[in-house]
Amino acid sequence: MVPVGKVSPFNIKCELLLQLDNDDVFRQTNETDFDGITAKAESNIASLFQTKKTPFVAVGAIDFGTTYSGCAFSTVQEFKTNPLKIDTLQLDITNASSFKTPTALLLTPEGRFHSFGATAENEYVTLAQKEEANSWYYFNRFKMQLYTNKELTSNMVIKEVGGKTMKAMLVFAFCIEYIKDKVLSTLKNAIYGLDDNDVHWVITVPAIWNDQARKFMIEASAKAGIEKENLTLALEPECAAMYCRYLAMDKKEHGDNVEIKAFDENAKFMVVDLGGGTIDITMAEVLSTGQLREIYNATGGPWGGNYINDQIIKTLKDVIGWELIRNFQADDYDDYLLMLRQVEQIKRGLDHNSELTVSIPEKILQNIKVKDSCVQYVQVKKKYITLSASLMQKIFSTSVDSMIKHVENLLQKKEACSVSTILLVGGYSASNIIQRAFREKFDKKYKIIIPLTPDMIVLKGAVIAGHRVEAIVGRMAKYHYGLGFSAAAVSGRSISIGDHDNKTFFSIIKKGQKIIVGEVVTQYEIVLKAKSTWANLEMYTTKDDNPRTIIDMEHFTKIGNISVKLPQFKRESILILTISYDETEFKVVATDKNTGRCFVGTCEFLEKESNQNEY
Template identity: 35%
Template sequence: MASNSNYLLVAAIDFGTTYSGYAFSMRHSFEKQPMTIHANQAWNAGGKQLLSLKTPTCLLLDSNKQFDSFGYDAEDKYAEIVMDKDQDNYYYFHRFKMCLHKNKKVSLEMLLEDITGKSMPAIDVFALSIMALKNHLMGSLVTQGTGVESSDIRWVLTVPAIWTDNAKQFMRESAEKAGIPKDKLLLALEPEAASIYCQYLPTDKLTGIEPGFTMSEPGTKYMIVDLGGGTADITVHEKLSDGCLRELCRATGGDCGGTGVDAEYIQVLIKIVGAPLIELMKRENPESYLDFIREFETAKRNRPSDNKKVNMIIPFTTLNTLCRTHLKEDFKTAIASSPFSNSIVIRGDKIRIDVKVFKKMFEKTVENILQLIRDIIIFKWKSHARSIKFSLLEAVRREFSNCRVVIPFDPGLSVLKGAVLFGHKSDVISSRISRFTYGISFNPKFDPAVHDKKHRRLSDGVWRCKDAFDKILEKDSVIPIGTTTRRKYTTQTNVSRIWFRKEL
């Protein structure tokens, strides 16, 4: 944890599954106007204009595994490299953050495969990506003439609350390898950062509120639903009289982020032209495939009208050529003979999708998110369920009609800007709920009143219980921030002592 209070600026890096970005604010600005937070607004998306102040989480390395480019630059350059058939001399990684969520054995020795199957240490991929964002931020500070040096910065890196301790530690190690000193580094849990942001946001920047409402009133209990590219992260907070927030139930979530909607979109296309042809476009025409995905990214952020079709520009020439070559029919004919013959049409270089088909792409992901919320309200938080008044999630309006849904202004930057605020005031979270039970395996003297006889073992003339579990912290326990637990253990082979210390 960052212990050095000597800083002039807080810089936060929101490292996402699909998009990443950074934001910062000066210490003196926070003291006078906390919401004066700057985010980069100059990411170059090539020929496409996306409604995002972030850049894709994509990393391109050369044949020596040295940094080449990151973000939109990496996407566009790799598309050219593939067209020149030079991809064997490069490493291209994208959407790799989820490996830390899905892999139960996260370690510093873990390997990652790039898009062509070439592997390298995962920590290098993460460290080089964090370094790219860090260097871009430093360049921006120089351009703006802030006079701030790297040593003047307190850094904050966002991580999902539902990640394991190993995954969170892996991100910390990656940040340190990227050149961020450990005494200047804080990890911010993504839903907590969003919660902090909403505490500072003026009420006129919140939609769904009623006159007189404020998020900062002591005693207010609310659920934060952070919807990212890879995961949904959910936690429940209560505002305390001293201005701090306390967690009311342990963070939960799952892999039901925006990439699930992307996958459904690809499945629609697969039902029209087949998976082999989509893979062929991805390999041989990556620039067209990127345009295809970027256009959907823009479309899925706009709320469609119930009586209109969703229009998107597609790489029609590429798709039509691929269909004629490999399917022996043009793209329009492929659509006409597919399950979507009555719901998808082509007009020039645009695809027009019936709004019902478009909305159906969201159903699975939305249902998974709603189920996570039900689990908290019905099963995991029974004693507080009736106290929930505000949920930051548009999708729950119909499902939970007795809850008020509040959406912050510019929700895509809520976590990022909240992480900056957390960097200035890291003691704002007063307590958390333990997601796991922690303990140590040990071999105490066998006690027939306590231990099962089948675990009895003779060791150095003493009957012991093999692999007993000394519980240090129980799941769902309330943990005040800064809590330290100490236990003393003695080895069986000598008199040396082992001290266990867990900072919570």
């Protein structure tokens, strides 16, 4: 067994001199092409990358949505007999109409957990009525902040509704812990002697999240008591695809042929997950083994269902007056919340030619004077305010047109040429307006499938994905990944890599390259000569299609480094750099070719601040 020396990144400064009399300083040991990975791992290294998954009795899944969250579970035994027998847990009894509950968290003035979901929403309204809300912490719809924040750190703070801040990691950890404990206690009641470690957890994340956000979720889960070994982060649209694949199998078994064609071997399909915050789109192919392979990079945008609510509220603010709404929100928070709930409820029933009518408290209504320019599309009558059908169409079209255009562009890609089916999932796909728009545009050429409870599909698919870790075999690199070397070092001067601004980018994983989950992505051989006994290799990513040569902070993100102890002080060392992917992150192992010593590094997608406090 080759010894593995685990070293912590970010703490060792090294000086490195690349050997320059040899042009082949940085060479790939195996050719990697776009159609398949040909690089082979040495067996003793490969074992380091296998997903460490301890045997488990049940799978619990958490779909932590922008607007709504939910959880579901099934035991290994149940899964064997019927994979679609998945239990969903009602997270709060106050919201009996749905198995999902609003993603809302209430903490006491001391920062301790109080409640989650609709219970938190209702409690906060009560506090507002008693004018005690100011000192409490109330968070809702905060997940999007991980998507929009480029500089995501473990110490990043987010604002609650009153403007007070708290560490985002803590907020996420509270939510995950609450849901996890609920599922665990239900399972423990049902299965005698069940231990915490007997449950494998799946947490869903949007496919368009960057690596930093995913790493953030892993850390938050660890704080919530879910060990990395017991956790799978699954991409939301992949979960949806997984569920629909099983649904098709179910129909096949029951002799109903309707959906078989879409999910036969080699079938290619598109999943459009229309959530509250984001629209995530993936295209996948069914392999002969029944596994799914992504055929095009996951893409999407922030045109989810909440955009409609935001636009309705913005219009009301324009009509009623910003000042008046601000006062309404500050003075009558409970009534204001009721108005938001009303908007949500009415929005759900809208058709393409419906108008929207909401009731407004008397005291607000008295002060409203609709501007002349607005009278044709806004009416105030009795205690109601009505937005015309044409205005509602305009509001929806911003979101609908963007997503239809995006889907249309994707379907024109060569990878999509044999895609035959479009699956619409996520709560927003229950909208008549959305369904109509998709049918109008794509019905002739594609089969459009909308499951009965579209908002629950990701969650149920996550449970299936937890039972079948190998379910998703391939992804595609979303960025270029590479090493950063000092430009001066490359041009021949002895230089300290860590001290120089200009670094040259050596791409080692190309954007769009296929990645097999749990396997070695690529291997490189680096010949180097160091002035110290440690070499520090820095890893960078870039989103650009054609990466620039010189690394700058605008186009590149440093994602981590690996520190390697060089036994041959001041002499040439040859390192074999092996990069693998284990579902959510890249792992790098540098092996000294002479001694066989391995140094393991995980790409640190989150920059940690030195004086980080535990919560």
